[in-house]
Amino acid sequence: MAKTTGIVTGIVSNLVTVLVDGPVAENELCFITLGGDSLMAEVIKVNGKNAQIQVFESTRGLRNGDRVEFEGKMLEITLGPGLLSSVYDGLQNDLTTMEGVFLKRGEYTDALNREKLWDFTPLAKPGDKVIAADWLGEVKEGWLPHKIMVPFSFKGEYTVKTVKEAGSYNVDTVIAVLTDERGEDVPVTMTQRWPVKVAVRAYREKPRPQRIMETGVRVIDAFNPIAEGGTGFIPGPFGCGKTVLQHAIAKQGEADVIVMAACGERANEVVEIFTEFPELIDPHTGRHLMERTTIICNTSNMPVAAREASVYTAMTICEYYRAMGLRCLLLADSTSRWAQALREMSNRMEELPGADAFPVDLSAIISNFYARAGVVILNNGQTGAVTFIGTVSPAGGNLKEPVTESTKKAARCFYALEQNRADQKRYPAVNPIDSYSKYLEYPEIKAYLDETVEAGWVDNIAKAKNIVRRGREAADQINILGDDGVPMSYHVTFWKSELIDFCFLQQDAFDPVDSLCPIERQKYMLDILLGICDRDFDFADYEKCRDYFKNMINTIRQMNYSEFHSESFEAYLAELNNLLEENGN
């Protein structure tokens, strides 16, 4: 079938109007010929014979009359062994193999190394009946078993005709031949292609999340846990530690595969990942962090339209690994930049705007995207998960703006970073009262926590939250009436909340011990803190009360900085118990 072609008839920045001579599809990929370059673009609106396309590159020098060729498919990426530890741009070009210091327009590089040999082990045998996403074989990618699957795009049932014997092959080797229902043979290699904007649905079912994903960050794991296969978002003004928190989650998250999408953010932050991650060790496996990480990098100065593609590319890679029965974590920083890219296009297309000039379907786009996360039960009964955490950069730090509001409807966990806490250097600056995790209401998660942490854990969390809340109320009273104007009990209530805040909610992301706090240690510490809060204290004046609690806080913080149950940890614990004997009962 001949390809549809067209000619450029209008240009506004990266929105180009094309007069086409044949059928085109929404989101179809096309290439514009400009001198010797060909610029990738995507159809975003069709009106009669006029297709409007967003160009993923600079349109400088483009002329009316330039030729456009349509590809008959949507924006696709290549899936196969070698995705991990790669650094891609939003369109899955390998940034590490590009020549020169500056990005060149129209330069597209291969996503996978075509020469590298992988040790293949067959998992299927001739005669097996298979459907899309069934496992045909396996290669070792780092330490992960990378499954070679029946491509997601295959419809219906196939019979395995042949499978390659164990051996070393490159990704383009035909590792199996399948026979379809009409008796035709189809070769399968180690790679497949998938359109990024379409969710992969090659699984049996998508149950509710059953367990939590540990991050080692106390204010998340204990106070507002995120489920494995769950969704969460972190809104916050600039300078509140959004990036530090996200990097902490990336370093410590309990997942097999991490995909980080740097979407419209600072290039130097990505450089930090390149510089740091290869040195860092995954606390769960002892392997290099980079081995389980893929970085999708579309920084703020890279072409705007590819920002949108970058988050979809990242999600598709997660879904691919999920189909292997792995637990994936997707971090996107920041989804606001993606929404702004949508706004720029909508504006150029002269669509009627919604709030703050964002497109009216912003909310639907965001919730569709969040819906792609989740736990799935694969065709073979195993499970895989994609956990998604996005950051949001609300304009002016005001959470009543369209991106935050739309995301709030879609994400189940909300980690509100607060300017006030950041100013007081109370990091992570997650507001303990406003933030929430809907997963704490799930009976299956409750049961999981009862079993794996301790019975009644969720109630303990509620209790701790309430202590913080009451402390805030007491602080308000003290501020209004003065230190001497309130009964001593107000001071004690206030300092109990400070105890929880300083010793549990605050955590030093740069300290080698404190930065990663496993859940059993979180439980141990919270039990101690709640034990203290249950006691009654008696003080002659508020300054004594302050000094006593400050002393106690200092001792417990030293515990946080010491290895769990180490000699110094136990010494500080003894010191704490001495303090408690001095006062309170």
Added chain:
Amino acid sequence: MATKAYQKIYTQLEAITKATVSLKATGVANDELAIVHGRLAQIVRTKGDMVTLQVFSGTEGIPTNAEITFLGAPPTLHVSDQLSGRFFDAYGHPIDGGPEIEGEERQIGGPSVNPYKRRQPSQLIPTGIAGIDLNNTIVSGQKIPFFADPDQPYNQVMADVALRADVDKIILGGMGLSNDDYLFFRHSFEAAGALDKIISFVNTTEEPPVERLLIPDMALTAAEYFAADKNEKVLVLLTDMTLYADALSIVSNRMDQIPSKDSMPGSLYSDLAKIYEKAVQLPSGGSITIIAVTTLNDGDITHAIPDNTGYITEGQLFLRADSDSGKVIIDPFRSLSRLKQLVQGKQTREDHSQVMNAGVRLYADAQNAKTKLENGFDLSDYDHRCLAYAKEYATRLLSIDVNIRIEEMLDTAWELFGKYFSKAETGIKNALIEKYWKA
């Protein structure tokens, strides 16, 4: 930019707004320049054979039968070592009476650096100002703006910083500079005898606002020439980015685009990021550091311009008049350098970050004491000491007229700690206290 003989001349404008003109033309390229009635213009939209041009110097007096010729290329700058010491307008033409520059003609607003090829910024840029060097250390390859109300002396501070910084080239991009400020920059550069390492692109308030849109790209194209081709350390000064953003909103408004927050165009974030992200540490050793000015309206950082800037830049330096010391200081609370930990204690003395934190924390205690005082509560002895410390700290360290080496800043801080506080009150690690404490 002479017109070429074979070029077609158009004489029929279909539409004119304050910033743009539209006409029927064919075979023209996006971003291409044109001369409209003797004025430089650039294509911003084509729709069928209707072409819209943004006229940089405004459309006043342009008739519908004006002559239009297309130049066949986007804006360019001739780059060579001859740029050094020269002053140019927004189009890259000399305004100092000197000859035109000979050299390679480069399109401005070129491609970005591949993020994978960047290096982590790691070179300290000392400025002599303790509010910067001590509390918000700047690193080469960083991008950081001054946030200042229009009445703050931000241009003076920036000139000081530029002249003291240890860099190979300083490139000034002046947007909407008052003529007085332009002359101020020129005189201070001349007086410092540093003219040969300075290049200036200037649009003054006397010139049309839309011309400003070319300034950052001109300055950064020159910067990229010295940083990437010559492996030099380049410092780019951009003042005032708020006026640049205002010019963006004028053009988008004339093109009937729907404004977003604060009547700024929806693409403001990308537009600003394209400029600031040119700051880079290159693998070859060359670097571009950007220090900009964003003027605020009554300290409001939630306005779209400072807000978007804050999300793009690596921190901000907040200027404020301080009533305790009667000086303009760099506010330690609202200022931030995101890259400071890359050099503090590594290229500076080991006690740097602890001294910085202690200094700021004690200054914060002084602010609390001040609030107590204002609310009529009794002050403790500690409160009184904090207040006295704050005054001296602001005068001797935070004030923008300070010019000392980083070691002296640290020593001054230790002197103040010893004068007003006990060792425990500073909360500094014992090992450092033993080594540096001044009784």
